Amino acid sequence: MPRIVAGDLPDPVAPVIVWFRRDLRTSDNPALCEALHSGRPVLPLYILEEDAPRPLTGAARWWLHHSLKALSRDIESLGSRLTLRRGRAADVLKALAVETGARTIVWNRRYERQETGKDCSITSALVAEGLQVEAFDGNLLFSPKDVRNRAGEPFQVFTSFWRCCLQTHPAPDRPRPRPERLPPPPAAASDRLTDWALLPRQPDWAAGIATAWTPGEDSARARLADFLEDSFCCYDRRRDHPDQDATSRLSPHLAFGEISPRQIWHTARMAGAHPSEGFLRQLGWREFSHHTLYHFPHMATTPLRAEFARFPWRDDPQAWQAFVRGRTGYPIVDAGMRALWETGWLHNRVRMIVASFLVKDLMIPWQKGEAWFWDTLVDADLANNACSWQWVAGCGLDSAPYFRIFNPTLQGEKFDPLGVYVRRWVPELAGLPDQAIHRPWEASDSILAKAGVQLGRTYPRPIVDHDQARRRALSAYEGVKSGTPVKAGPGTKREESPEPLLPDLL
Ligand SMILES: Cc1cc2nc3c(=O)[nH]c(=O)nc-3n(C[C@H](O)[C@H](O)[C@H](O)COP(=O)(O)OP(=O)(O)OC[C@H]3O[C@@H](n4cnc5c(N)ncnc54)[C@H](O)[C@@H]3O)c2cc1C
Numbered sequence: 001m002p003r004i005v006a007g008d009l010p011d012p013v014a015p016v017i018v019w020f021r022r023d024l025r026t027s028d029n030p031a032l033c034e035a036l037h038s039g040r041p042v043l044p045l046y047i048l049e050e051d052a053p054r055p056l057t058g059a060a061r062w063w064l065h066h067s068l069k070a071l072s073r074d075i076e077s078l079g080s081r082l083t084l085r086r087g088r089a090a091d092v093l094k095a096l097a098v099e100t101g102a103r104t105i106v107w108n109r110r111y112e113r114q115e116t117g118k119d120c121s122i123t124s125a126l127v128a129e130g131l132q133v134e135a136f137d138g139n140l141l142f143s144p145k146d147v148r149n150r151a152g153e154p155f156q157v158f159t160s161f162w163r164c165c166l167q168t169h170p171a172p173d174r175p176r177p178r179p180e181r182l183p184p185p186p187a188a189a190s191d192r193l194t195d196w197a198l199l200p201r202q203p204d205w206a207a208g209i210a211t212a213w214t215p216g217e218d219s220a221r222a223r224l225a226d227f228l229e230d231s232f233c234c235y236d237r238r239r240d241h242p243d244q245d246a247t248s249r250l251s252p253h254l255a256f257g258e259i260s261p262r263q264i265w266h267t268a269r270m271a272g273a274h275p276s277e278g279f280l281r282q283l284g285w286r287e288f289s290h291h292t293l294y295h296f297p298h299m300a301t302t303p304l305r306a307e308f309a310r311f312p313w314r315d316d317p318q319a320w321q322a323f324v325r326g327r328t329g330y331p332i333v334d335a336g337m338r339a340l341w342e343t344g345w346l347h348n349r350v351r352m353i354v355a356s357f358l359v360k361d362l363m364i365p366w367q368k369g370e371a372w373f374w375d376t377l378v379d380a381d382l383a384n385n386a387c388s389w390q391w392v393a394g395c396g397l398d399s400a401p402y403f404r405i406f407n408p409t410l411q412g413e414k415f416d417p418l419g420v421y422v423r424r425w426v427p428e429l430a431g432l433p434d435q436a437i438h439r440p441w442e443a444s445d446s447i448l449a450k451a452g453v454q455l456g457r458t459y460p461r462p463i464v465d466h467d468q469a470r471r472r473a474l475s476a477y478e479g480v481k482s483g484t485p486v487k488a489g490p491g492t493k494r495e496e497s498p499e500p501l502l503p504d505l506l
Pocket residue numbers: 239247248249250251252254255279282283284285286287289346347348349351352355373377379380381382384385386388389392
């Protein structure tokens with residue numbers, strides 16, 4: 001890791017700009033530590049990038065607002081100030097260097113190729129102005145460019161990738177401590193966070209999200225501590241059950257870098273006599289997603305298995321509306337889509353169930369689901385989202401095979417056997433007995449009447465018959481596999497919407 005040494009720098013009192021990106025924390029922040037180590041004034045900066053390759057929308061903007069507020073408070077408590085600027089990153093950094101006399105800019109690396117490409121051109125633009133740039137690793141356990149198979153190629157299978165990380169690479173570095181103080185920053189004008197309009201205006205669709213979450217580094221640390229105390233020991237046994245609060249819910253904190261994977265890794269390892277390998281393995285999936293996107297940057301939009309380019313996706317606006325509104329007639333799918341809308345988050349098992357329903361039962365393109373998740377998730381993360389959607393759709397690396405089609409009724413019965421999750425999010429079904437909660441269309445008239453359910457009125461009948469939909473999907477897949485030209489139906493192209501999708505739902 002490069003070190004910034006005061007004597008190497010052109011002007012010993014010139015400040016160092018620390019550009020915060022998806023690392024909104026002061027502890028275990030290598031760029032911040034190295035800036036402090038230089039002994040110079042430090043200018044903490046966040047840029048709302050107007051040229052971001054995939055700008056945040058919807059729920060993630062809500063999170064960003066509150067996360068920046070928390071970071072700003074934290075930096076002030078350490079004796080400094082967070083400067084906010086908006087614009088093209090290279091222009092903002094150049095202008096700020098001129099205004100403050102800064103000669104050095106530091107940041108922690110991002111790993112998405114679209115971002116790394118941009119960081120390269122920003123670096124060139126800054127170096128051309130005589131500025132010094134240093135980048136550090138802080139947001140992954142293993143750098144994607146370092147992990148290769150014996151042939152020097154990127155891994156395509158998770159198990160071998162993770163084995164290689166654990167067995168042939170040095171263990172992740174210990175996290176760095178939070179600084180005790182930051183030196184006073186040089187004077188620099190800052191935007192006002194409220195002027196960035198990251199929060200929804202009217203109607204305020206974020207009330208449920210605000211009830212469910214507290215963004216920020218302190219909250220991330222508290223969440224990790226609670227998880228290790230309450231659920232870590234039985235994570236492997238309970239993690240697939242959305243009716244139980246058994247996973248860490250650290251994903252939005254990780255996505256915004258309010259906690260580092262190294263902090264989680266080392267704290268979890270020290271937490272118990274029997275650390276949950278399953279939990280650490282999930283962190284491994286996060287590494288694998290980033291590894292995959294780094295080496296296959298087109299993964300964000302294009303199927304990694306080329307034959308899926310011929311898949312006859314359907315355009316079905318009515319089914320799409322039923323899906324996003326949680327009105328498909330399949331209780332576990334509807335519960336998930338409503339929970340996502342209300343809280344900005346979804347349990348991993350339910351993410352898999354709803355994604356499978358969209359791409360297999362409805363045959364709607366995974367890119368459309370990926371875009372909806374991007375807009376509605378507080379943990380929206382390009383690598384995890386695209387990799388997981390491709391995994392479910394069967395067109396990614398090391399994917400679930402396409403012919404493995406989840407039956408939403410059986411999945412509901414297996415992972416929410418008492419209907420706790422469904423009753424919470426689909427209250428109009430709450431009065432049904434457990435045996436009917438995941439298949440209301442099979443309930444007798446008297447059971448429905450007793451529960452106050454009128455199918456087709458208070459709750460929809462299934463919008464597709466799962467068995468028929470399954471056969472349709474398998475036959476489309478056979479066509480793709482055999483190379484038989486399949487006519488792509490309308491709607492095979494992703495509908496790009498310049499507007500955030502969220503307000504449309506209200
Ligand atoms: C269709 C689909 C879309 C998804 N989109 C996203 C997304 O945009 N952002 C996101 O962070 N995760 C995404 N995931 C992965 C996973 O569902 C979430 O990370 C997980 O549910 C977060 O809950 P948790 O923090 O309680 O996880 P835990 O089970 O406590 O796991 C700890 C951490 O490991 C990582 N992790 C867990 N499962 C996975 C996984 N399958 N793939 C990659 N990393 C994982 C997350 O960072 C998580 O916070 C998606 C999964 C699917 C099936």
